[in-house]
Amino acid sequence: MYKIGVIGDKDSILGFKAIGMSVFPVTTSNEAEEILDKLAREEYAVIYITEQFAKDIVSTIDKYSDDRFPAIIPIPGNQGSLGIGMMGVKKNVERAVGADILFRDE
Amino acid sequence: MPNQKKIKESEFNYAVARIRAIEKGLLDKTKFDRMVEAKTPDEALKVLLEAGYGRTGTEVKSVFEYEKLLKDESKKVYELLNELAPGQEVINMFLLSNDYHNAKVILKAEFSGQTEGSIFIEPGSVPVEKLKLMIKDRNMKELPEIMQKAIEECIDTYNRTGDPQLIDLILDKAQYRHMLSISGSFCNKFINELVLSLVDLTNIKIFLRAKNLNKTWDFLQKILIPGGSIDIKVFFENLDAPLENFVQAIKYSRYGSLLENSIESINRTGSLSGFEKLSDNFITSFVKKARYVTFGIEPLIGYLMAKETEIKNARIIMVGKINNISNDIIRERLREAYV
Numbered sequence: 001m002y003k004i005g006v007i008g009d010k011d012s013i014l015g016f017k018a019i020g021m022s023v024f025p026v027t028t029s030n031e032a033e034e035i036l037d038k039l040a041r042e043e044y045a046v047i048y049i050t051e052q053f054a055k056d057i058v059s060t061i062d063k064y065s066d067d068r069f070p071a072i073i074p075i076p077g078n079q080g081s082l083g084i085g086m087m088g089v090k091k092n093v094e095r096a097v098g099a100d101i102l103f104r105d106e
Numbered sequence: 107m108p109n110q111k112k113i114k115e116s117e118f119n120y121a122v123a124r125i126r127a128i129e130k131g132l133l134d135k136t137k138f139d140r141m142v143e144a145k146t147p148d149e150a151l152k153v154l155l156e157a158g159y160g161r162t163g164t165e166v167k168s169v170f171e172y173e174k175l176l177k178d179e180s181k182k183v184y185e186l187l188n189e190l191a192p193g194q195e196v197i198n199m200f201l202l203s204n205d206y207h208n209a210k211v212i213l214k215a216e217f218s219g220q221t222e223g224s225i226f227i228e229p230g231s232v233p234v235e236k237l238k239l240m241i242k243d244r245n246m247k248e249l250p251e252i253m254q255k256a257i258e259e260c261i262d263t264y265n266r267t268g269d270p271q272l273i274d275l276i277l278d279k280a281q282y283r284h285m286l287s288i289s290g291s292f293c294n295k296f297i298n299e300l301v302l303s304l305v306d307l308t309n310i311k312i313f314l315r316a317k318n319l320n321k322t323w324d325f326l327q328k329i330l331i332p333g334g335s336i337d338i339k340v341f342f343e344n345l346d347a348p349l350e351n352f353v354q355a356i357k358y359s360r361y362g363s364l365l366e367n368s369i370e371s372i373n374r375t376g377s378l379s380g381f382e383k384l385s386d387n388f389i390t391s392f393v394k395k396a397r398y399v400t401f402g403i404e405p406l407i408g409y410l411m412a413k414e415t416e417i418k419n420a421r422i423i424m425v426g427k428i429n430n431i432s433n434d435i436i437r438e439r440l441r442e443a444y445v
Contacts, residue, residue: 010170011429027170078429 002069005039007032008050012077016048029056036060036072044070050077051084110293114192115402121190122405128186129409132445133157133416138423142436147427151175154420172424176417181229183413187406196297196403198231199288200410205230205237205253206281212241213260213273252287256280275329282308282331296396296404303392305334306361307385313341314378317349335359349373364388379439387442390415394444412444419443 006016010025017023024039026032032053037060039047047070054061054074061072074085094100137153144150147169160166160178187197204227215222226234232249240246244261246254260273282305289301309330316326323345330338336356344352349372353365364384371380389411396408419440426436 009428011425027168 002043002045005044005047005070006049007035007039007047008053008075008077012050013048021048026053029053033057033060040064040067040070046070047072048075049073050075051082052077052079054084055082109291111291112293113196113403117192118401118403118406121192122401124190125405125409129405129412129445131158132409132412133420133443134445135443138419138440138443141420141423141427142433142440144427147172147424150423150427159420169424169428173421176421176424177228180413180417183410184229187410191403191406194231195288196292196407197410199285199301200407200414201229201231202253202281202284204228205232206256206277206284208232208234208237209241209253209257209260210273210277212238213257213264214270216241217264217270250284252280252284279329279331283333286333294403296399296402297407300389300392300407302335303360303389305331306336307388309334309336309341310356310361310365311378311381311385313345313352314349314372314381317345318376318378336361361388383439383441386415386418390442390444408444415441415444 004021006013006021006023007026009027013023013025022044024035026035032049036047036049036057049061049072051074054072061074064070064072074088076082076085090100090102093102133153137157141150141153144153151166151169151172154172154175155166160175161182166172166175184197184201188194191197208226208230211222211225222238228234230237237249240249241257246257249257256276256279260276263272263276264270285301286305289297292298312329312331313326316329323342326341326345327338330341332338336359340352340355344355349369353362353369356362356365364381368381368384372378393408393411396404399405422439422441423436425431426439
């Protein structure tokens with residue numbers, strides 16, 4: 001069975017453990033990069049990563065953007081949202097349907 | 107109660123003298139203020155290191171390892187007290203919550219086929235490795251009877267029902283029953299009352315939570331701890347009534363003002379964190395009496411509880427600092443200090 005992984009600072013992500021996800025607390029972006037590469041090779045279908053770390057390792061995340069697995073999804077950490085996650089959704093929608101059908105009014 | 111053991115005060119002369127000297131090193135309000143005002147988590151950590159937290163050899167490479175420091179500090183406190191106290195039973199009573207937590211972890215890991223990871227809480231009165239082995243081999247003769255029976259009941263119940271929540275229910279209840287049975291075996295008003303307060307406060311918390319979750323009496327009845335000083339009937343009668351009725355009902359007990367002070371924050375935020383803080387303060391002001399006891403076990407327990415609160419406060423500040431929580435909010439969450 002495929003698993004769901006969560007990468008980020010400990011206090012932001014620990015709660016995900018309670019609903020059965022595998023959490024990987026990290027403190028530096030280097031660590032986050034290593035874990036991400038490791039998880040991508042294992043049986044993880046979805047990897048959530050807090051935006052605080054995602055913003056520093058964009059190139060690593062982009063490496064997997066054309067693969068079927070894993071889907072890497074930035075989520076807001078406890079410091080609030082940086083808007084990276086939403087940007088990603090927007091970009092993908094544009095790619096899939098050819099136009100921005102979600103946020104045009106903004 | 108028959109055959110209550112008496113605690114010989116004179117056996118504590120040396121221990122109390124040592125504690126009185128060590129007590130001076132407890133972090134006071136100024137030190138906590140310095141931690142809260144610190145600009146970076148590192149600066150806050152430095153206050154702890156200066157106060158002698160951890161032991162020689164504790165290596166803290168980065169601020170994120172503060173938990174290791176707090177864990178070592180807690181071990182150090184129990185080691186010291188066990189060395190000073192003529193008997194270990196009372197001191198170990200305060201470690202039971204860790205033991206029962208560890209037992210939960212071991213059982214749940216086994217039933218769900220996972221490894222336990224790093225979620226054990228140490229120190230325990232039974233070393234984790236030993237506990238693991240005993241549960242694995244189903245050979246728990248060396249454990250205290252109440253603990254042994256409770257773990258066996260968990261295994262049996264889980265095998266029949268497959269419901270992991272029952273493990274929590276059985277072990278939590280057993281933990282307090284165990285504490286009551288130890289405190290009851292001593293003829294010492296301070297210990298008896300302290301444990302009774304812990305049970306009562308836990309029951310109030312259980313009640314408030316169950317009420318929040320709109321649980322039925324059927325459920326609540328299963329989790330309330332018997333043996334407290336608040337009549338179970340009071341909980342039953344007020345479960346479906348407005349919270350004010352419950353506050354009114356225990357107004358004249360010693361928890362009256364505690365509840366009256368917490369109800370505002372409960373109604374405003376729906377969270378029990380305000381109540382939990384005030385309960386901790388309630389226990390601290392109770393154990394503060396120990397400072398006026400010249401000889402006996404009381405100063406040791408006072409120091410123990412003071413240190414537990416101090417470590418809790420240190421954790422609140424460190425977590426707050428690492429996550430950029432504002433100083434005001436951190437201060438609001440801090441517990442009253444013993445000194």
